[in-house]
Amino acid sequence: GQNIDQPTEMTATEGAIVQINCTYQTSGFNGLFWYQQHAGEAPTFLSYNVLDGLEEKGRFSSFLSRSKGYSYLLLKELQMKDSASYLCAARDSNYQLIWGAGTKLIIKP
Amino acid sequence: IAGITQAPTSQILAAGRRMTLRCTQDMRHNAMYWYRQDLGLGLRLIHYSNTAGTTGKGEVPDGYSVSRANTDDFPLTLASAVPSQTSVYFCASSDGTGGLPQYFGPGTRLTVL
Numbered sequence: 705g706q707n708i709d710q711p712t713e714m715t716a717t718e719g720a721i722v723q724i725n726c727t728y729q730t731s732g733f734n735g736l737f738w739y740q741q742h743a744g745e746a747p748t749f750l751s752y753n754v755l756d757g758l759e760e761k762g763r764f765s766s767f768l769s770r771s772k773g774y775s776y777l778l779l780k781e782l783q784m785k786d787s788a789s790y791l792c793a794a795r796d797s798n799y800q801l802i803w804g805a806g807t808k809l810i811i812k813p
Numbered sequence: 814i815a816g817i818t819q820a821p822t823s824q825i826l827a828a829g830r831r832m833t834l835r836c837t838q839d840m841r842h843n844a845m846y847w848y849r850q851d852l853g854l855g856l857r858l859i860h861y862s863n864t865a866g867t868t869g870k871g872e873v874p875d876g877y878s879v880s881r882a883n884t885d886d887f888p889l890t891l892a893s894a895v896p897s898q899t900s901v902y903f904c905a906s907s908d909g910t911g912g913l914p915q916y917f918g919p920g921t922r923l924t925v926l
Contacts, residue, residue, distance in 0.1 A: 745919070745920075746919050746920055747856070749914035752914065793856075800861070801856075801858070801915070802855075803856040803857070804855050805853055805854055
């Protein structure tokens with residue numbers, strides 16, 4: 705079957721760095737997406753990886769290892785506004801997204 | 814309009830009633846999607862449309878139907894609502910089916926009693 709695993713909840717301190725991990729098993733693989741979702745709002749796109757390696761975009765970076773079925777989202781210089789759920793989604797051979805349940809990130813002052 | 818709009822924002826519905834959730838986008842995206850989001854579960858695809866005039870079934874299509882008469886609109890209909898359809902429903906669109914990012918509407922919170 706197809707499956708995405710990510711931690712349910714993480715806590716970090718304002719100004720620190722946090723890494724949110726995601727492992728995936730899909731029928732075929734055509735890329736890995738990360739989305740941010742604030743409580744009561746819609747998911748918004750953060751990053752996309754299709755090749756192995758690190759993609760950096762400001763304070764956020766995303767890493768992919770296709771051989772390991774593994775990705776992580778790295779958030780630097782954490783701000784209170786980064787408190788949100790972070791959704792990992794893998795695109796399968798049919799180009800449909802398989803979504804994880806999300807990681808709720810709590811930022812403490 | 815900028816992006817994707819959904820209506821209504823929220824709705825309480827009696828079981829057995831028919832309900833249509835509306836979704837409109839102004840980005841001229843070819844592909845559109847309907848998801849439901851339930852606590853503790855990932856987004857689950859209900860139906861999708863790769864282009865106007867075509868639709869396809871997602872992971873959880875039973876009890877739902879869609880139509881795509883034009884590029885902009887993608888309504889989702891619950892023919893006879895049941896309590897298990899209580900959820901938050903998100904409409905999304907993307908520019909092509911090649912996996913470009915999906916952009917989401919604000920969601921509809923539906924409660925079926």
